[in-house]
Amino acid sequence: MKMKLAIAGTGYVGLVTGVTLSDVGHTVTCFDVDEQKIQILKQGTSPIFEPGLEEMIRKNTEEGRLSFTTKPKIAYEEAECIFIAVGTPEGQNGSANLQYVERAAIAIAKHAKNNPVVVIKSTVPVGTNEKIEKILYEYSGHHLNVVSNPEFLREGSAIVDTFSGDRIVIGASDKAAGDRVEAIYKPLKLPIVRTDIRSAEMIKYASNAFLATKISFINEIAILCEKTGANIIDVAKGMGMDKRIGEQFLRAGIGFGGSCFPKDTNALQKLALDYDYQFKILSSVTEVNHEQKKHLFHKAKQYFQDLNGKKVAILGLSFKPNTDDIREAPSLDLIQELLLEGAEITVYDPIAMENVKKIYGDRLQYASSVSECIEDKEIAFIVTEWKDIRDTSFATYRKLMREPMIIDGRNCYSLEEAAKEHVNYISIGRKPVFFKKFQ
Ligand SMILES: NC(=O)C1=CN([C@@H]2O[C@H](COP(=O)(O)OP(=O)(O)OC[C@H]3O[C@@H](n4cnc5c(N)ncnc54)[C@H](O)[C@@H]3O)[C@@H](O)[C@H]2O)C=CC1
Numbered sequence: 001m002k003m004k005l006a007i008a009g010t011g012y013v014g015l016v017t018g019v020t021l022s023d024v025g026h027t028v029t030c031f032d033v034d035e036q037k038i039q040i041l042k043q044g045t046s047p048i049f050e051p052g053l054e055e056m057i058r059k060n061t062e063e064g065r066l067s068f069t070t071k072p073k074i075a076y077e078e079a080e081c082i083f084i085a086v087g088t089p090e091g092q093n094g095s096a097n098l099q100y101v102e103r104a105a106i107a108i109a110k111h112a113k114n115n116p117v118v119v120i121k122s123t124v125p126v127g128t129n130e131k132i133e134k135i136l137y138e139y140s141g142h143h144l145n146v147v148s149n150p151e152f153l154r155e156g157s158a159i160v161d162t163f164s165g166d167r168i169v170i171g172a173s174d175k176a177a178g179d180r181v182e183a184i185y186k187p188l189k190l191p192i193v194r195t196d197i198r199s200a201e202m203i204k205y206a207s208n209a210f211l212a213t214k215i216s217f218i219n220e221i222a223i224l225c226e227k228t229g230a231n232i233i234d235v236a237k238g239m240g241m242d243k244r245i246g247e248q249f250l251r252a253g254i255g256f257g258g259s260c261f262p263k264d265t266n267a268l269q270k271l272a273l274d275y276d277y278q279f280k281i282l283s284s285v286t287e288v289n290h291e292q293k294k295h296l297f298h299k300a301k302q303y304f305q306d307l308n309g310k311k312v313a314i315l316g317l318s319f320k321p322n323t324d325d326i327r328e329a330p331s332l333d334l335i336q337e338l339l340l341e342g343a344e345i346t347v348y349d350p351i352a353m354e355n356v357k358k359i360y361g362d363r364l365q366y367a368s369s370v371s372e373c374i375e376d377k378e379i380a381f382i383v384t385e386w387k388d389i390r391d392t393s394f395a396t397y398r399k400l401m402r403e404p405m406i407i408d409g410r411n412c413y414s415l416e417e418a419a420k421e422h423v424n425y426i427s428i429g430r431k432p433v434f435f436k437k438f439q
């Protein structure tokens, strides 16, 4: 059944939801309060870097199923279902800031005329959907059903994640409203989990918190590997082959970043405190992650002591490959520490450089390729495992750097390769390989 849908918010989640649902045949109008964003979208350009997204925006706009507007009336008036996908950034004391969700609900209440189901896709604390139902009633004077439908896509693989996700969660108190949302997703042919509203809200936070826990856990095992002489790659492989553990999210590195894991782990801890409970595991997960983001810097200090005036290269700035998002990116922590030490920093990222320039301006130098970034440097830090960074051979480092000291936060190379290629190579959870003797 094809439906008339509206989306509030054209960030990652709103845009990908709008584009994919129009691609399976629904008519979708995306509304955003950001006029500049809507202008860009109307021209068929994506305001975010996401593989495959721009092509799909153009295709579905041209075929007449997808449109963009800054006028809430146009988006909401006739919609049968309205998805709220606005931001829920970290607010006071770590709690989720719900002001954007509330404003979106008020606009929906004022303009919707077709008795729509209101679907909350934004990540919101348990109990929020019920609050929004009340706001909708207060501002419209009649009852509108609210359904919780949290999102599980990842930046950088958002389209693939939407078309081949593991599950779609639908939390509803009204069966018919839940059925309507289920019907929208039917063409995707994905497993559907139906729950009550509060459980759906909790599934989202619990999933993100569990994945974040896996990362902090493997990062602590990596520290122990470094101390004991074990190899984290082999350890993670051996653990991950146990289906009860699973191989995913066992890549040790320099801590998790991004717009969601840090804020969602904090919001869940805050929610627990609101219910008079201290979520002990999660406070350790956050603490471990905080420390892990400084790991590369500490390694550099360990081998060089004084970094003042050192010429360093930072390869990769986004919080993960295939996105220009630098929110909570570990690169920012490293830059900050190195600036305080007085290092001379050159950075490179295939996509995210402009975002970093907005923060650091001329305090950094910006290179347009890996080679330009590492040329004549004393230390190269690998921070984000973009393909062109992973594909750079040790021979290139040897040719361009004074005396290659590579500190790799993403374990991009094998230790055998490093030993064979005569570079100094320090990675995560593995023995360092030294060509030149460091004290
Ligand atoms: N970024 C991600 O990969 C994922 C995000 N989420 C959750 O989805 C939600 C949205 O996240 P993002 O898409 O990253 O947010 P974002 O911050 O990139 O975009 C939010 C958009 O909403 C717009 N907006 C604000 N108030 C509005 C209003 N009243 N009406 C219409 N538009 C409005 C903003 O202008 C902005 O374009 C958050 O709750 C987030 O935790 C969930 C899964 C994945």
Ligand SMILES: O=C(O)[C@H]1O[C@H](OP(=O)(O)OP(=O)(O)OC[C@H]2O[C@@H](n3ccc(=O)[nH]c3=O)[C@H](O)[C@@H]2O)[C@H](O)[C@@H](O)[C@@H]1O
Pocket (backbone or CB within 6 Å): 123, 151, 152, 153, 154, 155, 156, 208, 211, 215, 248, 249, 250, 251, 252, 253, 254, 255, 256, 257, 258, 259, 260, 261, 319, 320
């Ligand atoms: O709620 C959200 O916003 C989303 O948060 C994450 O998605 P995302 O933040 O886009 O990216 P991930 O691939 O999960 O990576 C997050 C961080 O963890 C790090 N990571 C990931 C995996 C791993 O094994 N090791 C590791 O250090 C990444 O480098 C990155 O900094 C979740 O994976 C999505 O399911 C969820 O929808």
